Amino acid sequence: MSVSAVSEISKDTNSWNVKRKNAKRVYAEVEDYYGKKLKKSEDVKIVNCSVKAGTACTKLIKEALSSVHPEVSSRYYGCGLTIPTKLSGKKVLDLGSGSGRDCYAISKLVGETGQVIGVDMTESQLSLARSYIDYHMKEYGYKTPNISFVKGYLENLTDAGLKEDFFDVIVSNCTVCLSPDKRKLLTEAYKVLKFGGEMYFSDLYADKVVPETLHDNAEMWGEGMTSALVWTDFYKIAKEVGFTQPCLVSISPLPICDKKYREALEDIHYVSATYRMFKLPTDEEKLNFTYKGTVPENEDQLLFDHRTVFKCHEKKCNDFKMAAILKNSRYSEDFDFEDCSNLDEHEAVCYKPVNPFEYLAQLKSENRMPSPPPCSKRK
Ligand SMILES: C[S@@+](CC[C@H](N)C(=O)[O-])C[C@H]1O[C@@H](n2cnc3c(N)ncnc32)[C@H](O)[C@@H]1O
Structure with a gap:
């Protein structure tokens, strides 16, 4: 090395x-x-x-x-x-x-x-x-x-x-x-x-x-x-x-x-x-998508991240960036995709970066704070 x-x-x-x-x-x-x-x-x-x-x-x-x-x-x-x-x-x-x-x-x-x-x-x-x-x-x-x-x-x-x-x-x-x-x-x-x-x-x-x-x-x-x-x-x-x-x-x-x-x-x-x-190819199609309920142990809904859940049979529209992830990744067979290229650009869903510290503060204010790891060695 x-x-x-x-x-x-x-x-x-x-x-x-x-x-x-x-x-x-x-x-x-x-x-x-x-x-x-x-x-x-x-x-x-x-x-x-x-x-x-x-x-x-x-x-x-x-x-x-x-x-x-x-x-x-x-x-x-x-x-x-x-x-x-x-x-x-x-x-x-x-x-x-x-x-x-x-x-x-x-x-x-x-x-x-x-x-x-x-x-x-x-x-x-x-x-x-x-x-x-x-x-x-x-x-x-x-x-x-x-x-x-x-x-x-x-x-x-x-x-x-x-x-x-x-x-x-x-x-x-x-x-x-x-x-x-x-x-x-x-x-x-x-x-x-x-x-x-x-x-x-x-x-x-x-x-x-x-x-x-x-x-x-x-x-x-x-x-x-x-x-x-x-x-x-x-x-x-x-x-x-x-x-x-x-x-x-x-x-x-x-x-x-x-x-x-x-x-x-x-x-x-x-x-x-x-x-x-x-890691995605650069071409982005305009696709709507619907979860088929086929990911093992996630049949009713698939939790993708802290704010995104795909409910079985619920169509998601205008979320082209997410569609690109799903279409190109190992999840592609778990979704039905539908071309919607006739939609205007401004309708697309846009995700802002999440500040993890603000998100934690929000969880705290809503009493949903995850437990911190115990400070067993606090001196
Ligand atoms: C905090 S430990 C985590 C180990 C394991 N992922 C776990 O969860 O138990 C970090 C490990 O990464 C290795 N590591 C850290 N920096 C590295 C580097 N630049 N290249 C290769 N290995 C690295 C260390 O040798 C160590 O085994």
């Missing part, structure tokens, strides 16, 4: 909070943190990431998660539920797969004809994940493994041997934030996704830029505090890379549990959020 390709942070990062040290040093510190310092989920010091599964945790997903070997699960360091619907037979890539908890759950959900690849740079995480391949294959009754773990940097996925235009879905759990170059990471993710493919991932976001004076603290970077993107920068980068506008699926407030760091971070706030975004 060569680190030279990302030895410098992208030049045009403007307000992002990643202008600090070089990538080599970030890699070494993050690897040391997840490879040596942390031994189990409870060791996470600053943020307690045991966020409850979000709204989309169906029975099949729960079963898949509970089928994972306890040692693998005991080293889960994620911050959300990164398992979307409709994975059967799909090719899924996990960025920063760690001990492999999400990979193994997804390995069960994609079935023997599907494929799961986890990528991580930390050898000890990879070897733990690999040591449970046989166990899970037996558990799931597969004749041949549908899963593998690859060593590599997320900013150089093609160098790690991953094929371009290959994956149906990319997931990632609490890892994008750790990257020294988020733009490069998302560009690589876009490259290896098929057209119509989806990136569905949970991560930490800040409401303001973290002062550079805090950037050299390896623990704060390793736990995502100083490395998290400001949410507006995330939207900006996703758009520049070519993804559709990120759709907010679920969100949780993220209290800083460590008093020392809470004081250092002053009035910076964090959320853990799960987003979905797609």
Whole structure:
């Protein structure tokens, strides 16, 4: 693996909070943190990431998660539920797969004809994940493994041997934030996704830029505090890379549990959020669409994101951007589409980016606030 390709942070990062040290040093510190310092989920010091599964945790997903070997699960360091619907037979890539908890759950959900690849740079995480391949294959009754773990940097996925235009879905759990170059990471993710493919991932976001004076603290970077993107920068980068506008699926407030760091971070706030975004061809047809009720476990309605629900047999009109997502993605067979190109442009539904912090405040005012993860280590 060569680190030279990302030895410098992208030049045009403007307000992002990643202008600090070089990538080599970030890699070494993050690897040391997840490879040596942390031994189990409870060791996470600053943020307690045991966020409850979000709204989309169906029975099949729960079963898949509970089928994972306890040692693998005991080293889960994620911050959300990164398992979307409709994975059967799909090719899924996990960025920063760690001990492999999400990979193994997804390995069960994609079935023997599907494929799961986890990528991580930390050898000890990879070897733990690999040591449970046989166990899970037996558990799931597969004749041949549908899963593998690859060593590599997320900013150089093609160098790690991953094929371009290959994956149906990319997931990632609490890892994008750790990257020294988020733009490069998302560009690589876009490259290896098929057209119509989806990136569905949970991560930490800040409401303001973290002062550079805090950037050299390896623990704060390793736990995502100083490395998290400001949410507006995330939207900006996703758009520049070519993804559709990120759709907010679920969100949780993220209290800083460590008093020392809470004081250092002053009035910076964090959320853990799960987003979905797609790689689409550029042509956009004008289509209305109707959900057929065919996604397993979502027969009455399909929850797409925090504000979008498709009720079975209910026609949705003038939402051309959503129609493009549905028509080009793995959901295309679950919808009937109808051409409506005779409609005027101004009638199209337009989605504004959602400020996750305002959305949380709104939930709070309506008494619908999701529980924050417990601050078991509050000092
Ligand atoms: C917070 S842990 C999450 C692991 C796993 N997703 C989970 O939920 O348990 C982050 C993982 O990403 C890996 N990682 C972080 N930055 C990386 C990078 N730039 N390239 C490859 N792996 C990286 C670390 O080695 C670590 O295993």
